[in-house]
Amino acid sequence: MLFWSMFLPLGCSYSIDSAFNSNPKPLPKKVMNVATLAFMIQLIFIYSWSAAYKTKSELWxxxxxxxxYSLHFDQYATEFGHLLLGFPIPILQILTFGALIFEWIGPFLIFIPVRTSFFRCLAIISFILLYIGFELCFAIGVLSYLSIVNWLALLPTEV
Incomplete structure (x- = not known):
């Protein structure tokens, strides 16, 4: 993600430079180039390959x-995660299949050609909420924070 970010003008929107820009020439509001497409495809690859690997696993x-089973790993589960273990098994199964299905289809929301801003914001907010849920249940380090930052790079111009 960092590699493709090098080729994106993230400084036009996500930097102190853009906030203090005194140049009368406005900075571009929309950028669509090969790096943008590659960045978006990389996001799809991350989640599709993760979902494919999980789908292949017959055990879980x-x-x-x-x-x-994940919440039974005491070294990763938080107190909130242990609280979830008290829920009935069907609810945990819904969470399992919901996360898997969302990993398959969620990233493709950024490519819907109609109402692009709406669907892109829907994808970004949904993945941020997914990672907030992960952080509430598991102590997994910086993974959630890095993933959230990746999604924020795709915020539409309107936002």
Whole structure:
């Protein structure tokens, strides 16, 4: 993600330079180039390959027990995660299959050609909420924060 970010003009919107820009020539509001497309495809690859790997695993995903088993790893589960273990198994199975299905289809929301800003914001907000849920349940370090920053790079111009 950092590699493709090098070729994007993120400084036009996401920097102190843009806030203090005194140049009368306005900075571009929309950027669509090869790097933008590559950045978006890289996001899709991250989630699609993750979902494909999880789908291949017969142990956790076929029965919908992935969340249940994951929350039993005491070194990663937080107190909120342990609280979730008290929920009925069908709710944990819904969380398991919901996360898996969302990893398959969620990233493709950024490519919907109609109402692009709406669907892109929907994808960004949904993935941020997904990672907030991960952080509430698991102590996984900086993964959630880095992933959220990746999604923020795709905020539409209107936002």
């Amino acid at each position: 995903w076929t029965d919908g027990d992935a969340v249940y």
